[in-house]
Amino acid sequence: MTRTPVNVTVTGAAGQIGYALLCRIASGHLLGPDVPVKLRLLEITPALGAAQGTAMELDDCAFPLLRGIDITDDPNVAFDGANVALLVGARPRTKGMERGDLLEANGGIFKPQGRAINDHAADDIKVLVVGNPANTNALIAQAAAPDVPAERFTAMTRLDHNRAISQLAAKTGAAVSDIKRLTIWGNHSATQYPDIFHAEIAGKNAAELIGDEAWLADAFIPTVAKRGAAIIEARGASSAASAANAAIDHVHTWVNGTADGDWTSMGIPSDGSYGVPEGLISSFPVTTKDGAYEIVQGLDINEFSRPRIDASVQELAEERDAVRALGLI
Ligand code: NAD
Ligand code: LMR
Numbered sequence: 001m002t003r004t005p006v007n008v009t010v011t012g013a014a015g016q017i018g019y020a021l022l023c024r025i026a027s028g029h030l031l032g033p034d035v036p037v038k039l040r041l042l043e044i045t046p047a048l049g050a051a052q053g054t055a056m057e058l059d060d061c062a063f064p065l066l067r068g069i070d071i072t073d074d075p076n077v078a079f080d081g082a083n084v085a086l087l088v089g090a091r092p093r094t095k096g097m098e099r100g101d102l103l104e105a106n107g108g109i110f111k112p113q114g115r116a117i118n119d120h121a122a123d124d125i126k127v128l129v130v131g132n133p134a135n136t137n138a139l140i141a142q143a144a145a146p147d148v149p150a151e152r153f154t155a156m157t158r159l160d161h162n163r164a165i166s167q168l169a170a171k172t173g174a175a176v177s178d179i180k181r182l183t184i185w186g187n188h189s190a191t192q193y194p195d196i197f198h199a200e201i202a203g204k205n206a207a208e209l210i211g212d213e214a215w216l217a218d219a220f221i222p223t224v225a226k227r228g229a230a231i232i233e234a235r236g237a238s239s240a241a242s243a244a245n246a247a248i249d250h251v252h253t254w255v256n257g258t259a260d261g262d263w264t265s266m267g268i269p270s271d272g273s274y275g276v277p278e279g280l281i282s283s284f285p286v287t288t289k290d291g292a293y294e295i296v297q298g299l300d301i302n303e304f305s306r307p308r309i310d311a312s313v314q315e316l317a318e319e320r321d322a323v324r325a326l327g328l329i
Helices: 016-026 045-061 099-120 134-143 158-172 206-210 213-225 227-235 241-256 305-325
Strands: 006-011 037-042 066-072 084-087 126-129 153-155 183-185 193-195 264-269 281-289 292-295
Touching: 006 016, 016 037, 016 045, 016 241, 037 045, 045 066, 084 099, 084 134, 084 241, 099 134, 099 305, 126 134, 126 241, 134 153, 134 264, 134 281, 134 305, 153 281, 158 183, 158 193, 158 206, 158 213, 158 227, 158 241, 158 264, 183 264, 183 305, 193 213, 193 305, 206 213, 213 227, 241 264, 241 281, 264 292, 281 305
Parallel strands: 006 037, 006 084, 037 066, 084 126, 126 153
Antiparallel strands: 153 264, 183 193, 183 281, 264 281, 281 292
C-alpha cells in the first residue's frame, strides 16, 4: 500500500537545529520507518540560499521516505496543508536587549506564523515550538490560531526531560532505559522543576533510592535547569544536536504513544490541573496514545515540589502578562 506523505513544516530550517533535524525527519525518525514525508522549509529571505544548500544535501542522501522539499520565506505557503509544524526559528536575545524587547521581537514571528497555521494548515495539524522563549512563543502562536484546537500547540521540554534522565543514570549507574516517569514541570527556563518523586529506576522509587534531598536541591535540579547555559558556555553556541533529538522524540512520542507504565514531559495548554492556571503553556507529565495526549492525574505533590512548580508557573504567568500588555495575545 502506498501511504500519503505527511507534510512536515520546519521553520528556521537553515539554522543549527534545522541542520541537525532535517536528515532525521527525512530518514523516518520523526514519524516512523514506513511514513513518507514532504518537507516545507521556512526561512527569512536572506537565509533562503543556506536552506537551499541543506535541501541539496537532503537530495544527496536519497532518502526513500522523502517525497519532496519546498523552500519559502512566506508562512502562508510554508504551512499550507501542514500536518506537523516544528517552529524552530526565533529571535535570539542579543546584547542590550530587554526581556520585553525579546518577547516583542518573537511576537513578530510567532503571531503571523500562528495565523498562517490557522488559515492554511491541515485539520490534524500538530505544532511543536522549539524557538525560545518556547512556552510563551507557543502561547502567542496558539492565540493567533483560534480555529485550531488549543491542545495542538505544544512547547518543547523534552530536552530537559532527557537531560534529567541522563543525570539520574549517571548518578545511580542505572541504564537510561530503566528510568521512567520523570517529570519536568513549568517553563523551559532556569525555573523549570525536574521532579523525581514519582520517577522509577528499575522499578524502585528514584527519590527513595537516592535518598538525598541536598543532592536534588543543590546538584540535580540546577544542573538540569542550567544545562542550556552550560552548553552555550562550553560550545559557544546553544544546543543543536540534542535539541533536534528532543524535537524528534517529542513528536514521535506524541504520534506513536508512550510506553505502558511510562510518561513523558510536554509543554501544553493547562486545563487547570495541579493548580496551573488554565491556558498557560506549561510542562506536565503526559501519556500519549493515538496521536493525543493526557495529563497524568492524581500525583501527590509534596512540600519539596510545590513551591518549585509554583515558581516556574509564576514566571510563565508573568511572560503571559507581558505579551498580553504588548497586544500579542
Ligand atoms: P539559529 O540562530 O542557528 O537558527 C535560527 C534560524 O531561524 C536562522 O536560520 C534564522 O534565519 C531563522 N529565522 C529567524 N526568524 C525566522 C522567521 N521569522 N521565520 C523563519 N525562520 C526564521 O538557532 P538554533 O540554534 O537553530 O536555535 C533555534 C531556537 O531554538 C533558538 O530560539 C534557541 O534558543 C531555541 N532552542 C530551544 C531549545 C528547547 O529545548 N526548547 C533548545 C535549544 C535551542
Ligand atoms: C537549551 O536548553 O539548550 C536552550 O534552550 C538554551 C538557549 O537559550 O538556546
